[in-house]
Each structure stands twice: as structure tokens, then as C-alpha cells.
Amino acid sequence: MSGQTGAWEGEGYSLSPEQNRVVTERWERAAAARDRMDAMMKDVQQETAQSHGGELQGLEYSLKDVDSFRRKAATALEEHDIPVEKTARKVNDLNRYTLTFEPDSYTEGVEQTYERLRESGYEPTAEKNTWQDPVYKGVNTTWQHTESEEKFELQFHTPDSFKAKMENHELYEISRGNEINELAAGDKRLAKSYLDAANHLQNERYKNVKVPPGQERIGEQKIWAKLDPDVPREHVELIRQKEAEKLAENAVKAQAKAAAKAQAEQALLGLDGPGLGETQGLRNRLATKPPAEEPRQKTTAPRIDPVPAHSQSRGPVVR
Template identity: 35%
Template structure:
């Protein structure tokens, strides 16, 4: 009970600090790759459609109508990102996180199309609209702390995102798994646009393991990968993640509880405003 009150006070103080930082002009957030807050990565431009107006890659395909719907989804995510990023940057700054790969915060159109086409192939009859509703990482961020401050950093950052009106829709804590990927992958719904976005909480070691296994995972997910190769790829990934140290208390971290209206003045302060476009 004392722990709950302490966490509540920490989030309240952090929310106040965030609002003050916004009012005074938020300083630069430490990022692994420098990028302006409103700059969009060049890779978000949709690839040119095929001769039939559809999309085709590695045995996957979308019809012209399906391709058009995914392109519309990409455009909406790009617009929503401008209002989401300032809050994530503020949460990173206040929780002393490194914001990793900020210039890749928008998933590329081809990556989204591969995901949608794969789901539709694996689930015959599933529509493109149903597939798009499942996507929570068109806008995505990675926050990273050293193992010693990881658990407190996650609690502070997640608490701030929740206090600023983002609804937690998914919280996958895999630190307690004996094999495979290790980190926390969370999904949130932005209060104004309703856009789903992903925030991954990593340590430097878990992020390095994720980068090292990325190509293995991509090959594993291809429709034509033989079952024996799928098992081999999984074993390689398991071996890499097995070497990642588990931060103290990380396996017990849970999503912040949905908060009821509070008389706490910090809750009535404005959330971080989008950076001006210029």
C-alpha cells in the first residue's frame, strides 16, 4: 500500500514537471539517432504500386483496393504521430530514458503491407480492414535504460503516458519467459486521434539482442520458410536472448491501472503540446 502511494506521488510530481517543461520549452531528449521532433523518416513514403495497382513482394500480395486502404492507414498514422511524439519524448526525458531509433518511429509502408498480407494469407477470409485494426505499431518508439534503473524508469514512463490520457491496450512483459524475446512491448491508444502506437521498454542488452535477431525473425515469418528452418531460426534467437540479463524486478512490471478523475492539480495540467512545424 505504501508502495502504491509512493508510485502515485512520483507520477504526480513527474506529470507536473512535464507540464512545466512543456511551458518553458522542452530541451533535447537523448536519442540514439538525432532527429527533429516533427521530422518524418524518408522511408514512410509508400512504394509505387504495381502495374495492376496492387502490391507484390516475396510471394505476398495485396489487390489494388487493399493496397489503397493500407496507404490510407499509413497517411493517418503519419498525421497522428505529430501529436503522439511530444508526449513520448517528454516521458523519456523525465524518466531518464534513451529514446532509441526515433527517426524510425513510423513503420514503413512495405513493412505494414507485409504484415497485413501475411495475416490475410494465414487466415483465409480475413479482410484488409480487420487486419489493419490489429496493427498497433504503425507508430512505434523504444525507450531504454541501464538494468539498474530499468524498472523504475518503466514505471515512471508508463505512468506518465497513462496520466496524459493514453489508454494501455496491450502489455507484453516477456522478462519472465525461459526462452525467446526479452523486453516489454506495450501498446497505447492516443486520446485525440485514437491512433494505436507501440512503446518498447528495453535495456541496452535486450535491444542489442533484438537487433541481432531481427533478420532471423524476418526469415522465420516468411510464408515459404520450411518448418525445420523455422525451428532452427527459433533456436538461434533463443540462444541470443538467453544471454540477456534480467533487470531487478523487471519480471513483475505491469501496465498502469486506468485512472479515475483525481483532484490532484497535476492531473489538470496540459499534456505536452506538439512541436511547431516549420
């Protein structure tokens, strides 16, 4: 793939042929490592399932979509002047996994996973515990092999916190993208209020999520967001509407990509003779590249109740 890459454009962003080559080659290394990492995480899951009920979630999405990575690199370049070479070097979630444990066995299950990964030659390079954060609850870690540059992201959730995270996906996209600034037409105070509204909606889905006992033993405790109790109701309703629009937009994109993937696979299956060998590389990539969006059922957007007073500052959202 990397030998044939040209310029790339998507969602208002672009990469030159050379920039796209750098990004694509980094993605291809992650794709080559996927089968080995998948097998390792399946082994970890089996061991933790027997002792603590661990479950591996979304294994079919363990490799980040290549166009999502290109968009990430292009966004970092355009909005923060970060060279694509640095993004390619620093990225840690091209290979990514999620383990869930029930609250009462969560902490011990995470600790057992740490032991198992260290036995396999990996060490954590980042550990963010956001169980006290109002808009994202869980533990996000990055692991790197001690004898190579191979690394991956591993999130630890309970079933309920994972469900809330997935249901908040559109709100997360709205919060981290340009939509809030565009909606506010450059008004920074209005943009902050819209962001506070998105935080309230995300928080609603975490209100009944149980915090696992003993989780404070894991990683570095972080609180990225604080809720503003004075966010106007009309701003909450506007962001609720934008969430619904984003959900519909993502569903259309997922259907289109799934249809394109199915069409490409069907075309490959129709080939025979010498031409089939020439397309083997493409066949392998299709086998490793998942759809960009995970299909799921969306619950009705939550109702916002009054919340107690908090500080009105806002930190970066981390996923």
C-alpha cells in the same frame, strides 16, 4: 497518396486497388500523427532520463514503412484469410517506439513512463512481459488514447536486450516467414526442427542479458518458446547459413531503398516555380518515411552449446 493508389505487389503478395486504398489510408493517418507522437515521446524520454537514465532508441524509424504494412496486410489476407479492413483496424505498430533503461533502474523507469503516458491521456491495451522467454526478452505494450483511436506500440528494453533483439532480426524474419516451410519442403517435423534451431540461435544472444529486478511487476508474463535440447547440429548450422544470407539480402534491399529515396529527394530539390507546390505532398511523405531497414553491424553468429532439457512445445513469436 490514397487518391492515386492502384494495385500493389511485393515479395509474392498482392493487394487490389481497393485493398491498397484501405491500407494506405490507415498508414497516412499514422503518418499524420507521427510528429505529435514523436514530440510526446521525446518529452517522456527527457523526464525519464533525468530520473532513471531512459533513452529513446531509433526515433527515425518511429513510422512503419508503408510497403512493410502492405506486405503485412497481404500476408494476413493470403495465409490467414484476414480481411485487410480488419488488419488496418487492429494494427498497433504503425507508430512505434523503444525506451531502454539499465537493468537496476529498468522497472522504476517503466513505471514512471506509465504514469507520464496516462497523464497524456493514454492507457495500455496490451502488456506482454517476456523477460522469462528464451528467444525474446523485454516488455511490449500497446497504448491508445482514451478519446480517440490513436494508438502506438512501445517496447521497453535494457541496452543489452535491445542489442540482442536487433542482432536477431534476421532469425526473427526467418522464423515468422515462409522460409522454414520452404526449406523443409512441406515436412512438418523437419520445419519444427528448423524452428527449434532458430530458437537456439536467438537464445544464444540473450544468455548474458541481465533480467531487471522487479520486472515481474510489469504486464502479463508470457513464455512463447521452449528450447528443444535434441535439435540436430546440422539443422543449427543450416539456419545459421540462412541467417547470413538473409543479412546480406537485407543489406542490399536497404541500400537500394536508400538510393531510391535519395534520388527522389534530389529530383524534388531540382524543381522550382509552380511545379514545386504540386509536389509538396510528396515532399512531406518523403520526410516522414524512413528506410525500411535499420543499418547495423552484425556480430559473428553464435556458437551453440548444449542446453538443459525443456519441453518441446513452441508458441507464437511476438514482436
